[in-house]
Amino acid sequence: MCHGFPQKSNCLSIDSELGLLAIGTKDGRIKIVGSENVEWSGHLKLCSNIKSLQFVPDTGSLMLVSEEPSSATQSIHRVQIENDKLDIQTVSPPPFLKKINSSCVVYRASGKSFFLLGTISGNLYNLNISTLHASDFVVYDDLMGEDGNELETSQRMISYLNYNGLNDLLLVVVNNIYLIVYDISRMTVAYRIKSKYPITTAEFDSSDASMIVIAFENGSYSIYKYTYTDQLTLNPLINDVFLYGKEPTTSIKKASLMINNNQNEEEILIFIGGMPQSTCGDKYTITVKNVTSHVVFDFDSPIVDFEYMIDGSALFVLCEQELVVIDLLDPEWKPFPLPYLYPLHCSPISCSNLISNVRENVYLALCDAGIQQLTQNQMFSLRQWPLMCGYGERPKAADLENRECTILITGHEDGSVIFWKANSVNLKPLLIYRSAKDFEGYSEPNSATSPVEYDEENELPPLRKAGLFETFCDDPRFAIQKLAFDEKTGNLVIGGRGGHVIVYELNSATAKLDPLTVIKVDMIEAVQNHQGNPKGPRSGEAPLPPRKMPMAYAVGIRPSYHCMIQLKPAVPIHALAWNSENDTVAVGIEFGYVVCDLKEKQITFKNSLLPAEDIIEIVNNDGQLSRFKSVKKTIRQSFRRKKRPMAIEAGIPETGEPSSSMIENFRPTEREIVARPKNAVYNVSKGDTPPSSIRMLRFLKHNFGFEKEATLLFVGTSGGRVFIYQIEKSEIIEENCLVIRHIQMAHEAPIVHVEIVNDVLLIISEEQIRSFTIPTLKLTKFKYKMTAVEGSRITKVQTVCLRSAKNRGATEQFLAVLTHRGEIFIFSPWNLKKLVKIQFTKCTDGTAINSASLAKDGALFWLRPGGSEFQRAAISACSNYGLISPFRDRNLV
Incomplete structure (x- = not known):
């Protein structure tokens, strides 16, 4: 799904x-x-x-x-x-159809409906909807009469077809020049006219079909009134109108004349394009105009098509990147909030987190806050969604049994965080929060929907921004790099590309908060004091300035503890962990980590793992490390995904002996197993990942050999090191946060995850799963060498609790491992035995692999190519989440 x-x-x-x-x-x-x-x-x-x-x-x-x-x-x-x-x-299609160029459904409530096909030869064919059998309808000579000889054989295509069932008339456009009104009931041509300009579309009005609106390639349009008794006559009401002046304009792709039956049958003209080339030639617009109102809706992506409800209540605009539905019964023509088909990539998704077993009070608080946010948002219409198929029906009770409170959280490049209702058929936004409001320069989106005043002197169109999709983000530092969510308390932690970390809480009332206190964390202070900083501080990565004025927060989420963390240098956040019991947040970056007590607004401890000379190099690199590394990695992966040549083309010797170049030509799904050299040299300025980079932070509770249960912080690095800290709850100071153990994995692969199962510590790196006894931390006999056996690298790990397909009340725990080849391995956490292997996407689909998120109940989400859709699956039997079938008891055929 x-x-x-x-x-x-x-x-x-x-x-x-x-x-x-x-x-x-x-x-x-x-x-x-x-x-x-x-x-x-x-x-x-x-x-x-x-x-x-x-x-x-x-x-x-x-x-x-x-x-x-x-x-x-x-x-x-x-x-x-x-x-x-x-x-x-x-x-x-049968060979005599040649090529279909246009089509329309001829629907007759009292007669037999059929599918009409227009071809490049100028002939019309009738396709039986039931049997899909094609037959002749009208040949070109009968359609064009004496005018048919004016067109060459290659110019006789049927460009456009439009049918209206009230009068059983068909509009046919031939070669974009000839407009023909064809009477289907009499099987004769009622009217034929040759246009001065190329025609793009011709349509009847939506009410009694007494008017025809014609759109032209030169950006003009005409509206005709026709009468038809024995002979059809056309009377021009508006002829060759350039709505925004006669200067060069964009082509009108489609035009319609809609009669609003709910508003005293007022006429509404709708067309795509027709804008002045000089001022609006690069815009994607659709004009909606009646006697009293005139709006040009401006979209950020090209418009594909539009349709409207036959009663004139709503206009559906399909763009390349989104669907926008406009309420034509609203005085201001506001858009409807989308219950589905939401453009997830309205701002590109930078991270996501799938959370199951959310506490009911937290889930209901999110739902209530979302409802209030929607009702208070003046940008959207509050009227009922116009598509009513299945409205009011309830899912079967069996589909709602054992239904978990599951939410999907996405972080976006513009700093937005969106909570999604993930336990239903439609992925629907629950709550939207814009973290940019916590920084200086933010202004609320303009809620006024009235367009700008129309300038008659300069003939400027009254443009209004429409749709949610936006092409660009003002500042890349707003991007959400990491998310953490506590399903028990509702606390949300975000880590941004600008080195900022903010903890939010759910609130049920509005509040006005003063500017946030900034906890400044200088990660290079010790190095500067030790060796100095001859080239000056880092200038290329300035942090985002926090807001200086009070800010009003609506019901929903707001900053907790009235503070935020800002790292120096302002590098992207690599890892986050949150402990609500101790009010403690752990933050990992490229060369170290820090733990802060937000209740006391103080730094508990910090640790820089990179050698001093490398930190100095990063400081004086003008902030290019992370950006250069990501660009270099993207380019490198793009080239690696290209097809490798055949063995002969690759230059393999005929003797069969391996050449030195063979080692370098591994496919992206292969990995050479070699011993890593000790003290390997890496170049920070060239984007090499330092072994100090923090890959994983996690709080767990276990006695770990102590008299009582303690809170433990696990820190995993790219160099295969694991630090284990004990966090004292009584007084969180550096003296009470000691490294109780330090583990260096022999294979030095990046640490991905840690888990404690039955007094056994599982450490999962990219290449291996190793188990250690607690508290001695001695290796056990249970291990699994993923890269050596499967040739895959581990990217993400989740402990899942799956329900039995036969007995939904019975559950069992497993270890689910996602790899860089789009695989899921299911292991027994007790003995690390591989149980099953699942291929959930192609090994070359980097978007899906990097975005895959697995919940504890076995639900799996990943982004499809393009970033506008999530694919949902489950690694265990699950219900259909309340799917409604409105035609279950009705025969539509």
């Missing part, structure tokens, strides 16, 4: 009768949605590009035309909703 906005969206259709919306993509995916928890998904077998997609009203059927990109072979599909699934039937 996928959540979010489908990448490569290419077409849109609305069924106003059933209250359904369908989207087709360029990679052959189909998604149909209704009200909340009503969703169907399907996929064409050949991953073909869906060129057009149209509902057959009130039948639950979709007619599709697809094209295979490699061969340009076309196919026709009928998609039928059948209870909880989609039935897809596919046929290849």
